[in-house]
Amino acid sequence: MITNKQIWPWHFLTAFILFMLCAGLWVATEKIDYTWRWNRVPQYFLYHDEGLIPAPFDGRVASLSKIGDKTQIKVVDEDGEVELFEVDSESLQVSENDDLFEGDSLGSASEWRAGPLMVGLWTTLWISAAASIVGMIIGLITGLCRVSKNPTLRSLSVFYIELIRGTPLLVQLFIFYFFLGTVLDISRIMAGISALAIFAGAYVAEIIRAGIQSIPKGQMEAARSLGMNVPQAMIHIILPQAFKRTLPPLAGQFISLIKDSSLVSVIAITDLTKSGREVITSTFATFEIWFVVAFLYLLLTSVLSQVAAWVERRLAVSD
Amino acid sequence: MIKTVDLKKTFVGRGQTVHAVDGISAHIKPSEVVVIIGPSGSGKSTYLRCLNGLETLTSGQITIDGVDLTAKKTDLNLVRREVGMVFQQFNLFPHKTVLQNIVLAQQVVRKRKTCEAEEKARMLLQKVGIAEKEKEYPIRLSGGQQQRVAIARALAMDPKIMLFDEPTSALDPEMVGEVLEVMKQLAREGMTMVVVTHEMGFAREVADRVLFMDQGKLVEEGTPEHFFTAPQEERTKAFLRQVL
Numbered sequence: 261m262i263t264n265k266q267i268w269p270w271h272f273l274t275a276f277i278l279f280m281l282c283a284g285l286w287v288a289t290e291k292i293d294y295t296w297r298w299n300r301v302p303q304y305f306l307y308h309d310e311g312l313i314p315a316p317f318d319g320r321v322a323s324l325s326k327i328g329d330k331t332q333i334k335v336v337d338e339d340g341e342v343e344l345f346e347v348d349s350e351s352l353q354v355s356e357n358d359d360l361f362e363g364d365s366l367g368s369a370s371e372w373r374a375g376p377l378m379v380g381l382w383t384t385l386w387i388s389a390a391a392s393i394v395g396m397i398i399g400l401i402t403g404l405c406r407v408s409k410n411p412t413l414r415s416l417s418v419f420y421i422e423l424i425r426g427t428p429l430l431v432q433l434f435i436f437y438f439f440l441g442t443v444l445d446i447s448r449i450m451a452g453i454s455a456l457a458i459f460a461g462a463y464v465a466e467i468i469r470a471g472i473q474s475i476p477k478g479q480m481e482a483a484r485s486l487g488m489n490v491p492q493a494m495i496h497i498i499l500p501q502a503f504k505r506t507l508p509p510l511a512g513q514f515i516s517l518i519k520d521s522s523l524v525s526v527i528a529i530t531d532l533t534k535s536g537r538e539v540i541t542s543t544f545a546t547f548e549i550w551f552v553v554a555f556l557y558l559l560l561t562s563v564l565s566q567v568a569a570w571v572e573r574r575l576a577v578s579d
Numbered sequence: 580m581i582k583t584v585d586l587k588k589t590f591v592g593r594g595q596t597v598h599a600v601d602g603i604s605a606h607i608k609p610s611e612v613v614v615i616i617g618p619s620g621s622g623k624s625t626y627l628r629c630l631n632g633l634e635t636l637t638s639g640q641i642t643i644d645g646v647d648l649t650a651k652k653t654d655l656n657l658v659r660r661e662v663g664m665v666f667q668q669f670n671l672f673p674h675k676t677v678l679q680n681i682v683l684a685q686q687v688v689r690k691r692k693t694c695e696a697e698e699k700a701r702m703l704l705q706k707v708g709i710a711e712k713e714k715e716y717p718i719r720l721s722g723g724q725q726q727r728v729a730i731a732r733a734l735a736m737d738p739k740i741m742l743f744d745e746p747t748s749a750l751d752p753e754m755v756g757e758v759l760e761v762m763k764q765l766a767r768e769g770m771t772m773v774v775v776t777h778e779m780g781f782a783r784e785v786a787d788r789v790l791f792m793d794q795g796k797l798v799e800e801g802t803p804e805h806f807f808t809a810p811q812e813e814r815t816k817a818f819l820r821q822v823l
Contacts, residue, residue: 481633482670482729486684486736487660496683500674578674578716 399464
């Protein structure tokens with residue numbers, strides 16, 4: 261059979277189906293009379309914050325100097341101590357040699373600040389990153405114990421894996437926060453990160469074990485026959501190959517971890533999901549915010565899968 | 580150089596007990612080339628693997644270069660550096676280039692400097708006749724080339740003994756010659772070699788002594804002339820009728 265080279269009609273069909281889906285959604289929301297207020301969303305990413313700057317102590321304005329549209333105010337107190345302030349030139353309320361009393365307004369300064377969605381996105385990002393790194397280390401160690409010859413190490417790792425995989429993450433989060441958090445006196449962020457890391461670790465361990473076991477026995481034998489001990493053979497021969505093979509499932513696991521991190525909002529960590537909920541309470545833009553939150557998660561996960569695909573391509577040179 | 584006394588290895592699995600190696604005593608002298616032949620399942624590979632501790636013994640004793648492998652305080656890793664092994668399936672490290680394959684163990688085990696290890700690796704690649712392939716990954720090499728790299732890799736550790744476990748059995752027929760040629764050269768240089776093989780031509784030409792194994796037992800041993808022209812045992816005669 262000759263390969264059909266004309267694939268653009270199929271792309272057209274795909275686009276058409278997606279378009280119809282969106283149109284269907286739009287029609288459905290039209291029916292329920294929902295007013296879309298997309299214009300309210302951007303301010304929760306970045307907003308312009310204007311704040312009055314008060315004089316910190318009684319003193320005197322020593323000098324004013326203009327830098328662009330900002331003005332720098334040099335304030336000197338009775339003991340000769342100097343402090344510098346920067347305000348917008350338009351809002352300047354003092355002139356040189358003015359006497360000041362504590363609390364007098366010098367002017368106002370405005371700056372761009374990250375809104376709750378940005379802060380939430382950042383929290384989600386670093387919580388997931390920290391949990392991924394710790395989870396990877398836990399998973400690697402447990403995975404190695406799982407294939408070890410020592411029965412105690414093996415049983416302990418099986419126990420850990422079964423325990424974690426057999427209980428819901430939500431319940432684990434509550435146990436970590438309420439029980440371990442109280443007993444060991446750890447903060448909610450630490451409780452959240454450790455719960456996520458230990459949860460991910462169990463799955464990573466199974467992936468690592470499968471990876472190690474998928475490497476032909478001859479590789480270990482060849483390494484040992486050259487005089488390497490087991491740790492050397494693991495580090496130089498088995499793990500690099502296992503890592504290459506397990507990269508796709510590992511990437512999947514860490515993508516899951518980013519998504520699962522949304523559950524930490526139940527222990528009052530202000531991650532992306534919780535920020536979204538907080539923004540909704542003040543805007544009532546329920547649909548918009550949830551769509552935006554979903555899109556932000558999608559952004560994080562697709563960056564991660566692109567990175568994984570890139571690493572995979574780099575490692576493919578020896579194929 | 581190698582001495583085994585009443586070596587036994589049994590595998591137990593699914594209620595069955597298999598005596599893979601059943602009481603083999605042999606003495607291999609320095610610079611001697613010993614070829615082990617026998618039907619499949621006769622335990623010759625297992626015996627060879629016991630010689631560098633890849634299989635644990637059930638009973639018996641192995642002494643290599645004066646070191647008792649069965650003694651508890653013997654560090655097998657130290658023994659293995661002195662005993663090179665070449666496998667049927669080559670077992671090159673697929674994620675490393677040809678040069679890295681040969682350099683790695685020198686650095687990790689022998690603690691040689693990179694330049695020294697690379698120099699040695701290039702010299703050995705020259706010796707096995709594939710100096711131009713040093714930057715390739717093993718997958719791009721033919722079977723014969725891979726096996727020659729594997730030999731070079733083992734030689735890089737400066738072993739006193741080389742073990743060959745059916746080194747040509749996984750090769751296309753036209754590549755068998757190039758690997759055997761390398762092995763013959765090694766034998767001429769006076770390397771102590773134990774070779775498990777089905778290549779009767781090699782056994783006849785290179786071996787100082789031939790061991791014939793069947794069902795885990797040493798059936799007959801002797802010089803190639805004796806073995807191929809005037810075998811004593813019935814089992815040996817039957818085997819030789821099949822393969823020659």
